[in-house]
Amino acid sequence: MPTGAQTVQRFADVIDGAAPDPALPSSLVLAGAGKMGASLLDGWLKSGLDPVNVTILDPHPSEHIERLAAERGIALNTAIEAIRPPEVLVLAIKPQSLAEAAPSLARLVAPHTLVLSILAGKTLAGLAGHFPEAGAIVRAMPNLPASIGRGITGVVASQKTDDAQRSTATALLAGSGAVEWLDDEALIDALTGVSGSGPAYVFHLVEALAAAGVAAGLPADLAERLARGTVTGSGALLEASPLSATALREAVTSKGGTTAAALDELSGDNGIGPAVTRAVAAAKRRAQELAD
Structure with missing residues (x-):
């Protein structure tokens, strides 16, 4: 090995x-x-x-x-x-x-x-x-x-x-x-924070996306279906495509378009990237606390 x-x-x-x-x-x-x-x-x-x-x-x-x-x-x-x-x-x-x-x-x-x-x-x-x-x-x-x-x-x-x-x-x-x-x-322990706990992050994203849809005026059941279908479909595309996650994100994002406007809100110090980094660090820290 x-x-x-x-x-x-x-x-x-x-x-x-x-x-x-x-x-x-x-x-x-x-x-x-x-x-x-x-x-x-x-x-x-x-x-x-x-x-x-x-x-x-x-x-x-x-x-x-x-x-x-x-x-x-x-x-x-x-x-x-x-x-x-x-x-x-x-x-x-x-x-x-x-x-x-x-x-x-x-x-x-x-x-x-x-x-x-x-x-x-x-x-x-x-x-x-x-x-x-x-x-x-x-x-x-x-x-x-x-x-x-x-x-x-x-x-x-x-x-x-x-x-x-x-x-x-x-x-x-x-x-x-x-x-x-x-x-x-x-x-x-870092792997635990990424893949071990990671499915919960994805499910939480679906929850948040559905709630955001309701806040934007969609019926709750429709918002739930849209959120679930978007995440599962995107995961299937990620698996089937030879492109990286970064390349796929860029392919969805047109300059000055709706996705770019949304991603602006998810970027920066208070965006999804730092939040996920903190989440993985917290899971890693808890795993270490469980050690003998």
């Missing part, structure tokens, strides 16, 4: 219907099956992970998880004492719950176990402290579009993580979208 703090390696999405990735693990325990944990699980199953190789631990499983476990033969809330250390332990609980849950979960970790964490702010060193038997630890930060297979996940690994374990982590995470490997853990 290339080196350098800014270097990333992109892996293609796993295509639904393709043969199972041989890097998928032979045994996996998912600790925490909330929105993100459940989204990852759905991606794994679509990628070909055998459900009989999966155990879910969640004190309050959703109806979706209970139904999925019953239909697919997934073990749900087996006593920890009865579970053999798996090839992969995925931590998808709330970050604030780690200290309480770790002593029990640590029983599931053997030297061969890969600990894959999606807990915001929890560092590799901190995770190693909770799971001293673990030789390999991978820290990942997915985002909400993983729930429809369109997520993007930043990943960093401990020094003891070997190539096969990196491939396993990639195979698991690629089931929910693109994967970006980082070789500097210092970048992951």
Whole structure:
């Protein structure tokens, strides 16, 4: 893998219907099956992970998880004492719950176990402290579009993580979208502020755009449809076009036109650029506060 703090390696999405990735693990325990944990699980199953190789631990499983476990033969809330250390332990609980849950979960970790964490702010060193038997630890930060297979996940690994374990982590995470490997853990909190929290910024933009439409005189339901359609359509264009976001913005903006007038209001010290910079910095700071 290339080196350098800014270097990333992109892996293609796993295509639904393709043969199972041989890097998928032979045994996996998912600790925490909330929105993100459940989204990852759905991606794994679509990628070909055998459900009989999966155990879910969640004190309050959703109806979706209970139904999925019953239909697919997934073990749900087996006593920890009865579970053999798996090839992969995925931590998808709330970050604030780690200290309480770790002593029990640590029983599931053997030297061969890969600990894959999606807990915001929890560092590799901190995770190693909770799971001293673990030789390999991978820290990942997915985002909400993983729930429809369109997520993007930043990943960093401990020094003891070997190539096969990196491939396993990639195979698991690629089931929910693109994967970006980082070789500097210092970048992951900033990544959290951009892509981890980023979908909320986009949804908030839709809210603000719809509210602005109402303020300008549009009916609320029409303003909502216009705002949603504008953002989703623009995202699709951004994905399909070879042009940069800057070039696309310039293509929409005629000198002296309506868009230029609007962008004048979004520019400057109080504009959207500085506001987003502050937002990402705040998310990064909070991620650092959640660290062990």
